[in-house]
Amino acid sequence: MKEIITLQLGNLSNYAATHFWNAxxxxxxxxxxxxxxxxxxxxWRPGIGADGSETFLxxxxxxxxxxxxxxxxxxNALYEAESASDHAASSLWSGRSVVQEQQPIEQSEYQKNLDAGxxxxxxxxxxVRYWSDFxxxxxHPKSLVQLYDYELNSTIRPFERYSAGTELFDSLDKEHDIVDRDMRSFxxxxxxxxxxxxxxxxDDAWGGFSTKYLEALRDExxxxxxxxxxxxxxxxxxxREKRQLRMSNVAQTLASxxxxASMVVPLSIPESGLPQDVHIDPQSPWSTGAAFAxxxxxxxxxxxMTGRSDAAQNSLWDIVETLNAGGSQNLSKLRMRVAASVAHLEKSGSDMDMFGVGQLFKGMSLTQKTGRRRVFGQLSTHRGAAPDENEIKGENEDPRARRLVGDPILRRFDTPLKFPMLDSFPGIWPGAxxxxxxDVQTVLSTETSIGPPIKTLKSLSAWSIPLDERETVANGLSEIADAYQDDWSSGSDEDDDDA
Known part of the structure; x- marks a missing residue:
């Protein structure tokens, strides 16, 4: 069935993933x-609820x-827990019990209406106070893992440094093999x-946590x-100090x-240059999470997608093979365009570039000085229009087919299925x-424009990374940047020798 298991790490990720699951x-x-x-x-996985009914979670x-x-x-309602009295009756302790409970968080009005039908x-x-509100x-109960070592939005012990994430994973993994406990059953x-x-x-401690988690997944x-x-x-x-901390977190996370990972796609909301009819509130994770989703x-x-033969159905590996044309280009960028109709989508000339790596301050330019942009691999997805029979030859060629060395791999996927604007979704897109x-168009690509921002990230974050890790991170970022050099260039690219 070609199943995909999703792993959600951190609060902002859960906001984005909640919009994903709602869709x-x-x-x-x-x-x-x-x-x-x-x-x-x-x-989605089939299952059996507490009352014997079939579930799809x-x-x-x-x-x-x-x-x-x-x-x-x-x-939840599908897997009701035993009552408190039953639990107490089965306890080995025969003495008097004193239960101290924290005041439970009240359900949002939206959730109450959903439960009541x-x-x-x-x-x-x-x-919207939490991602669970919408x-x-x-x-499934096994899907929810709360980490009690840190508290959300704590000012006393914030979860904001890369090292805090790696240390938390190591301490938890030492006590329980996390991959075995939480992932294996799925x-x-x-x-x-x-x-x-x-x-x-x-850009926070979840970067360190995800680094360790992905290493464990790759080993397993x-x-x-x-x-x-x-x-x-x-x-x-x-x-600026906080921005520098976030940048060093990004540098360490990407290098590791x-x-x-088979493919890494950094996503951020552009700080300037958004289309006039796009209204993303950067102060609201509900709003930014919706854009990411x-x-x-x-x-x-x-x-x-259904309706295709198993041999012709494309998987995540097929997308990776399209993008990673050179074998070492597993970092890609994404551009997106959203409109109320296909006509507006095609006329719109404003794409949202969601790469945003290596940008320390607002308006900082990350483009190559030469202005050249060579594409190695690209997948463009168009929602809202039926497949075009008159597409340019080559855009839908099988990435596994024989091709000339150096030729870009270009693929396009069309579907009439639009992105749903549910009542749980903020009015950030045109036509809200x-x-x-x-209608949505995304373009995933590996191209030469990825190299310079990675070099910028390396130079700007070098001094803020701990000395014992600095060389490893610098070498990792250099290897990433080198994979996106244009081999056909005349050698005009500047060498990056800083440590």
Whole structure:
């Protein structure tokens, strides 16, 4: 069935993933409706609830800090826990028990209406406190893993340094083999797993945690496609010192994860130059998470489509083979365009470049001085339009087909399925409030424009990385940047010799 298991690491990742799962849930069709174009078995797992009824829940493992889950219970209505009285009766302690409970977080009005089967109204920013406030799906109890060592948004002991993440993973893994405890049961129930997609923030301690986690996954599943969506929080008016810390976290995370992951795609919200009809609130993780989810959900659309023969169905590995044309280019960038209709999508000349790596301050230019941009591999996905029979020859060629050395691999995937604008989704895209779905175009690519920002990241973060790790990180970033040099150039690129 080519299943994909999702790994969610951190609060911002859970905001984005919640929008992702809400979109997947909206594709389900029922009796009397047309068959869904989405193969639900890819991302959803069948099961049996406590009452014996069949369930269909996300194939995901969710990590967050203490307080990050909001009102979400580990045991939900599908898997009711035993009552407190039954638990007390089975206890070995015969004496009097004193129970001290923290005041539970009250459900959002949106969640109450969902549970009651009542109509839900359009959510607004001030009604979203946690990512669970707008979740439209149930999760298996094994999917929810709360880490009590740190508390969400703590000012006393913030979870913001790369080293804090690596230390937390090591301490937890020493006590319990995390991959074995949390992932193995999901992997073993797959018939033919096509890969693992992970969502994690690169610029805080979750970057260190994800580095260790991906290393453990690679050791356990050496031939599995592991895809990392690396999210970055908007900088806003962040002081320069904090920006420098975030940049060093990104540098350390990319240098390490690119050695473990099959493909890494950094995502950030552009600090300037957004299209006029796009309204992303950088102060709201509900809003920024929605933008990330739109990009992630669209770029991987072909990996879960139905109506195609098993031999012709593309997987995460096929996307990696398209992008990693040279064999060492497993860091790619993403551009996205959103419009209310196909006509507006084609006319719009404003793409959102969501790479944003190596940018220390607002407006900093990351483009090559020569202005050249050579593409090695590219996958463009167009939602809202039927496949074009008159496409340019070569854009849909099989990436495994024989080709000349140095030729770029260009593929295009079209689907009439638009991105759904649910009432749990913020009004950030054109047509908000009027349209129920929008047209989206994403372009995943490996190209020469990736090299210079990585070199900038190396030079700007060098002094803020601990001395014992500085050389390793610098070498890792240099190897990444070197993989995106244009071999056809005349040698005009500047050498980067700084440590």
């Amino acid at each position: 997947q849930e909206s594709y389900f069709t029922y009796s009397g409706q047309d068959e869904s174009p989405i193969d639900h078995n890819v991302h 996300p194939r995901t493992v969710i990590y967050d800090l203490k307080g990050g889950f909001g009102s979400l219970r580990k045991i 009542a109509d839900t109204s359009q959510l607004t920013k001030n009604k 979740s439209r799906v149930y999760y 992997v073993e129930e797959c018939d033919r797993m096509q890969g693992i997609q992970a969502l994690a923030t690169l 599943y050496p031939k599995t496609c592991i895809w990392l969506w690396g999210l970055q929080s908007p900088m806003l008016d962040t002081p 994860t690119c050695a473990s 739109t990009a992630i959900e669209t770029a991987t659309m072909e990996s879960r 409030g009027k349209e129920t779905a929008v």
